[in-house]
Amino acid sequence: NAGVTQTPKFQVLKTGQSMTLQCAQDMNHEYMSWYRQDPGMGLRLIHYSVGAGITDQGEVPNGYNVSRSTTEDFPLRLLSAAPSQTSVYFCASSYAAPSEQFFGPGTRLTVL
Amino acid sequence: KNEVEQSPQNLTAQEGEFITINCSYSVGISALHWLQQHPGGGIVSLFMLSSGKKKHGRLIATINIQEKHSSLHITASHPRDSAVYICAPRGGSQGNLIFGKGTKLSVKP
Numbered sequence: 001n002a003g004v005t006q007t008p009k010f011q012v013l014k015t016g017q018s019m020t021l022q023c024a025q026d027m028n029h030e031y032m033s034w035y036r037q038d039p040g041m042g043l044r045l046i047h048y049s050v051g052a053g054i055t056d057q058g059e060v061p062n063g064y065n066v067s068r069s070t071t072e073d074f075p076l077r078l079l080s081a082a083p084s085q086t087s088v089y090f091c092a093s094s095y096a097a098p099s100e101q102f103f104g105p106g107t108r109l110t111v112l
Numbered sequence: 113k114n115e116v117e118q119s120p121q122n123l124t125a126q127e128g129e130f131i132t133i134n135c136s137y138s139v140g141i142s143a144l145h146w147l148q149q150h151p152g153g154g155i156v157s158l159f160m161l162s163s164g165k166k167k168h169g170r171l172i173a174t175i176n177i178q179e180k181h182s183s184l185h186i187t188a189s190h191p192r193d194s195a196v197y198i199c200a201p202r203g204g205s206q207g208n209l210i211f212g213k214g215t216k217l218s219v220k221p
Binding site (some may be wrong): 033035040041042043044045048056058088090092097098099100101102103105106 | 116142143145147153154155156157160198200202206207208209210211212213214
């Protein structure tokens with residue numbers, strides 16, 4: 001099993017550009033989530049999904065969109081990147097919400 | 113107001129020392145996770161517990177739900193234990209994780 005994979009590992013964007021961070025898991029997990037990690041702060045939940053076709057907002061959803069068309073994939077879209085979105089982004093999955101979380105390797109995003 | 117407080121924020125130890133990292137939280141929870149973030153950035157789950165104590169190798173995690181407090185202990189610490197340790201209670205209506213800021217541990221040989 002590859003576990004949780006994220007692409008790209010690094011990305012530099014200009015303000016106003018759009019992009020999609022990819023996340024995939026091969027463990028047939030129902031629960032998937034996106035977090036951002038900023039210096040001096042704990043991980044913060046952006047969006048999450050409890051199964052295909054079901055998504056919900058987390059603590060910091062503004063500026064981000066998600067969809068969950070399959071169990072395996074949970075992409076995070078930035079429609080118009082802003083410097084405040086410079087961060088490290090982690091995708092995670094678990095069998096169910098209250099179970100062990102498996103994290104992807106992260107994507108380091110810089111918005112100029 | 114931080115819902116999750118970890119202490120200490122930074123910890124330097126000599127190899128072989130017994131390490132304790134504390135986590136206090138203010139919300140009602142169903143479980144609590146301890147995570148380890150390696151210097152390279154990867155995050156792995158160490159424990160998920162809702163009561164009592166769990167042990168895995170040299171790592172021990174305890175939780176007191178009534179006192180809203182959890183501790184992570186490392187016995188016979190080793191330089192490879194150097195990492196950031198993150199406490200993450202699971203609470204709220206959806207049961208999502210709430211993360212502490214982490215404790216940065218450095219173990220010197």
